Amino acid sequence: MAPKRLKTEQIKDLAARLDKVATNLWWTWDEEAQEVFYELSPRGWQNLFHNAVAVLHEVSDYELSVRLLNPEFAARVRHVVDGFDQYMTAKDTWGAKHAPKLLKNPVAYFTAEFGFHETLPIAAGGLGVLAGDHAKSASDLGIGFVGISLFYREGYFQQAIDHNNWQTEYYSLLNPANLPMEPVHGADGKPIRCKVRIGSADVAFTAWRVNVGRNPVYLLDTNLPENEPHHRDLTLRVYGGDTSTRIMQEILLGVGGVRLLRTLGVAPSVFHMNEGHAAFLVFELMREKLQAGKTLAEAEAATRQECIFTTHTPVEAGHDRFSADLMSYSAHCFSEQLKISQDQLMAYGRVRPKDRHEPFCMTVLALKLSRAANGVSELHGRVSRHMWHTLYSNVPVEQVPIGHITNGIHLLGWMKGPVRKFWRRKFSEEIAPGKSGSGGESTRFWKREPGRDWAQRLISPEFWHQIEDPAFVSDEELWSLRYTLRREMIEFCRRRLLLQEQRVTQRDFIIFDHLLNPDALTIGFARRFATYKRAPLIFQRIDDIIHLCRDQKRPVQFIFAGKAHPRDDDGKRFIQKIIHLSKYSDLKGHLVFVENYDIHVARQMVSGCDVWMNNPRRPLEASGTSGMKAGCHGCLNMSILDGWWREGYDGTNGFAIGEDSHPDSVEEQDRLDSKNLYDTLTKQVIPLFFDRDEHGIPHKWIKMIRRAMVTLVPQFTTDRMVKEYTENYYVPQGR
């Protein structure tokens, strides 16, 4: 049945609906939507950071209408927009079943960063990516949610490595008109204007709306002509500037966020502070209650009932602390509004309220003014209870009221295209047995089977449980998938390295295919280059590692990526060391560093590598999430038993480095971990990967991949995580 050509009206309608899809981040987790945008402008898609809005701007209305005259393409577009409408109007969500009784109004989620997609680079790292994944899952589950953050018009920095192998930073200006976001309008039809008092100034801000599936995320923006230049630049860069910029950004986020919600008429059921950055919101909630006639004590108690707090790190520097001077300079309005002294205000952020030398800590404020708090893994919960015991010295440490919810990832958003297609083919085989493999690449675009939501099934635990069954998927199929993914990543790395090299040397001295070996055991490491993550740990035994990499029969190779904080010279030295080794040691060709780590690079690496290496100094990795992204692609974790891996590892589904304990001395720990890392690699990982049958298939390795898929993939998702937040935190306990 050939699809019929559309009438002009139908084409107009379709184009308008496609436009709507482009301004909803839903397309970032819908493969078919992405394929439509890709096809409209393949180079545009590639060069504009896979941005649907920019692609639609690239294609004229006339071109789009002509393209839609092609019935086959029009049918696919219709399929996408129908899918979108179905998603947006679905009634039978988890939230509809479980949450309405519990949550009448939306959850307001405040965070200093949101990492949704490479198109909108306003996250510095894992905290933001987690927030983005939280928002996506809240939408998928049908939970009322509204996100609050800032629109940093220069985002987080871009990394470029110079000829000394030193990280340099540059910023590019984001253009809201070309991004999946829209200005928020007030009742008068004009862009909304709100104000927040910072220091002695009233700083005006407006807001942008990012549609994350069914839910809005609002990004505050002070770049308005009526503001002083330094106030306009509060929303310039993620964590830009010094502590005085930081405190002003946090006042804007916390207080401004509440003001915006009030202006929009949103009355959240609960305020979720994702990390301490947003904690000033409690002062605004208290001010409102005082104004409504409550006493300070009543206002405080009522505010506490509305707030919950998630702490994300045991690293000291991760907890913002502001001096009394800075507080009285930038935040004196709080004491005025709450009619309290500056000392009383400081007390809210102090462990010892009367200690005049103690700075104001945002984490302390958040803990004091929330009804419940949590860490992001079991171990991190325990470590946090110890860390903040002094705040609750009247109870034993086990009773410090900080629980835990282990982080997760938004599975559909992270699953790479070929992997989704791979599983999708399985669904169609189920329907029509015996048709396996037919079509191959020519059926690149699949039709949604009518009446069955395969994407929903793909994220169900039941689906992943079948993977242990070789009748469902064979070792050969899984191994060939691994080859596809490894090759895609290697070719991605080669392209990126060529560009990196050309930029630095102005010539191409890398020979494309001399870099990386598609048959080698490929080990990936990519994350922020915070020093506690110890990126170069593996190279403490450099001669042994060179030996492993140059082994002809059982070759190993390494791919690294990551950004160091602009002011972290130690982190930059780690990068320099690794790049130096990649260029000037015998590791050349077996070790590469890919510049400018972001969500796109992350997606390539977690899917293409065979092993995801993580060797933080325990217990400083509160959870870690990149290793969770590896599982659905058949990439195995090799990690210290810290954060999530301590809960995920069961002896059959990946590799542990060392024991479920750590020595007190840092030096001893580094020495021990370096040894354990090397032992795990040489005694377990390499032998298993190269244990092949006569066709070269590593059956035992693949068995481990199956175990990882069964035990880890359905467990470490933000679907599970958001359900836990909803049931255990968003809903007041005991009601």
Ligand SMILES: *Cc1c(COP(=O)(O)O)cnc(C)c1O
């Ligand atoms: C997932 C992710 C992170 C977090 O990774 P960790 O393992 O938690 O350090 C950081 N940055 C990007 C771009 C990511 O995609």
